[in-house]
Amino acid sequence: MIELRHTPVGTTALDRLMDLLVHGQDIAVPLGMRREMPVDAARWSVERVWRMGRPFRAQRVLAGHRLIATDTEWSGGTGAPLAAPIAEILLLVTGRISVGDRAGSA
Numbered sequence: 265m266i267e268l269r270h271t272p273v274g275t276t277a278l279d280r281l282m283d284l285l286v287h288g289q290d291i292a293v294p295l296g297m298r299r300e301m302p303v304d305a306a307r308w309s310v311e312r313v314w315r316m317g318r319p320f321r322a323q324r325v326l327a328g329h330r331l332i333a334t335d336t337e338w339s340g341g342t343g344a345p346l347a348a349p350i351a352e353i354l355l356l357v358t359g360r361i362s363v364g365d366r367a368g369s370a
Contacts, residue, residue, distance in 0.1 A: 282309035285351075286358050293360075301351040307336045310350060313357045314340050322357035329363065331356070 285301050286309075292299035310333075314322050328343040333350040346363065348356070355361045 276312070278308055278312040281305055282312055282354070282358070285309055285354060286360065289355060289360060301354065303336050303350055306350040306354045307333065307338050310338060310340075310354050310357055313354070320358055325359070326357065326363070 285306060288299050289301075291297075313320050317323075323341065326341055328341075330339060330341045330343050330345045331353050332339045332345055332347040333353055334347050335349045338350060338353070346356075352361070356363070
């Protein structure tokens with residue numbers, strides 16, 4: 265629906281940005297391709313997912329962890345610190361990777 269120019273009910277422009285970033289990784293990762301995410305866009309997307317609840321419920325799923333971006337000003341949650349680039353945090357809060365899949369921690 266490329267000609268669609270309105271925001272679907274219940275969504276925001278940030279939802280579409282998040283979809284673009286996350287689904288781009290859904291394609292790139294299995295193909296072994298590296299696809300960089302702009303830091304600001306990833307931070308805005310993480311903030312949206314963190315606050316939105318459904319469908320990701322990131323705050324509930326990641327309860328007991330404090331997420332800390334290493335490449336921009338963003339943090340969320342309380343508990344055991346998990347430090348990572350904001351792009352990795354976006355994949356974490358959207359369920360693309362789990363805490364156990366992470367490459368590094370604080």
